[in-house]
Amino acid sequence: xxxxxxxxxxxxxxxxxxxxxxxxxxxxxxxxxxxxxxxxxxxxxxxxxxxxxxxxxxxxxxxxxxxxxxxxxxxxxxxxxxxxxxxxxxxxxxxxxxxxxxxxxxxxxxxxxxxxxxxxxxxxxxxxxxxxxxxxxxxxxxxxxxxxxxxxxxxxxxxxxxxxxxxxxxxxxxxxxxxxxxxxxxxxxxxxxxxxxxxxxxxxxxxxxxxxxxxxxxxxxxxxxxxxxxxxxxxxxxx
Numbered sequence: 001x002x003x004x005x006x007x008x009x010x011x012x013x014x015x016x017x018x019x020x021x022x023x024x025x026x027x028x029x030x031x032x033x034x035x036x037x038x039x040x041x042x043x044x045x046x047x048x049x050x051x052x053x054x055x056x057x058x059x060x061x062x063x064x065x066x067x068x069x070x071x072x073x074x075x076x077x078x079x080x081x082x083x084x085x086x087x088x089x090x091x092x093x094x095x096x097x098x099x100x101x102x103x104x105x106x107x108x109x110x111x112x113x114x115x116x117x118x119x120x121x122x123x124x125x126x127x128x129x130x131x132x133x134x135x136x137x138x139x140x141x142x143x144x145x146x147x148x149x150x151x152x153x154x155x156x157x158x159x160x161x162x163x164x165x166x167x168x169x170x171x172x173x174x175x176x177x178x179x180x181x182x183x184x185x186x187x188x189x190x191x192x193x194x195x196x197x198x199x200x201x202x203x204x205x206x207x208x209x210x211x212x213x214x215x216x217x218x219x220x221x222x223x224x225x226x227x228x229x230x231x232x233x234x235x236x237x238x239x
Contacts, residue, residue, distance in 0.1 A: 015073040016083075019066060019090055020145055023097070026062040027141035029055065030097050031134050033104035034200065038130040040111045041193065042123060052108035059101035066094040082214065089210045093144060096203045100137060103196040110189045120183060122172045122190055126197070129165035133197050136162065136204035143208055149215045155208035156220065162201035169194045 033052050040049035070090050073079070079087055136155055143151040170191065177187045212220045 012073070012077045012079070012083075015069065015077065016086070019069055019073070019087075022062055022066045022069065023090060023093060024141060024145055026059055026066065026094060026097050027137065029059050029062070030101045030104065031137050031141075033059070033101055034107075034130060034134050034137070037104045037107040037111075038127060040108055041114070042127055044111065044115075046112055049108040049111035053105050056101050056105040059098060063094045063098045067091060082217065085214045085217070089144075089214045092210055093207050096206050097141075100200050100203050103200050107193050107196055110193060114186045114189050120173075120176060120186060120190060122169050122176065122187075122194075125165065125169050125172065126190065126194060129162065129169065129194065129197050132158075132162055132165060133200045133204070136201055137207075140204040140207040140211070143211045144214075147211070147215045149212045152208035152211040152215075153220065156205045159201050159205045162198060166194050166198040 033055060036048055037052045039045065040052065070087050074084075074087050077083075136158060139151055140155045142148070143155060173187045173191050173194070177184045180187075209220050212218075
């Protein structure tokens with residue numbers, strides 16, 4: 001769905017376009033950080049892991065730039081209705097994308113702590129899970145750029161696949177640790193990696209839900225949520 005709403009004040013359109021461009025760049029960097037962190041983990045590539053950690057500062061800088069521009073635009077243009085919703089959503093979305101970047105950085109930091117992960121059978125499934133999460137992040141941000149509520153809904157539905165990946169990996173790693181006590185440390189690190197990926201999927205759905213509200217002015221209907229082992233143990237659905 002193309003963005004066609006033009007405003008009388010041309011500078012406002014320019015601010016909005018710049019804001020969308022910055023968010024798109026920030027999202028692209030976060031998506032790349034995720035893929036690089038997982039490749040570093042899969043290949044034991046310490047240089048690539050270090051690059052992910054360094055590049056996270058660029059994501060943080062973009063977040064600060066978006067926040068400054070959004071606040072400045074609100075103050076100068078006094079947007080209303082859907083324009084105001086987009087401004088507020090932009091502020092929330094960059095916060096979520098920054099957290100996604102932090103999760104990627106956390107994964108990268110674990111690479112140096114794990115020497116024997118290639119011997120653990122959960123690694124290929126983790127790579128598949130990370131690819132699914134990267135697609136969710138990409139599509140969630142595309143739905144924002146295109147103001148596409150239908151794509152936003154599809155993102156939230158697909159998050160259940162990420163939850164299923166997490167549950168499968170959790171069971172696999174717990175079983176592996178019981179059968180191979182000498183690999184408990186590496187397996188525990190991989191459990192944290194899987195949890196980071198699962199949280200990234202949740203953040204992608206949060207972006208999609210915000211996009212849906214921005215475009216329609218209505219909150220998305222309650223969706224079916226997956227249940228993690230932690231949620232099952234506590235008797236609660238995943239947040």
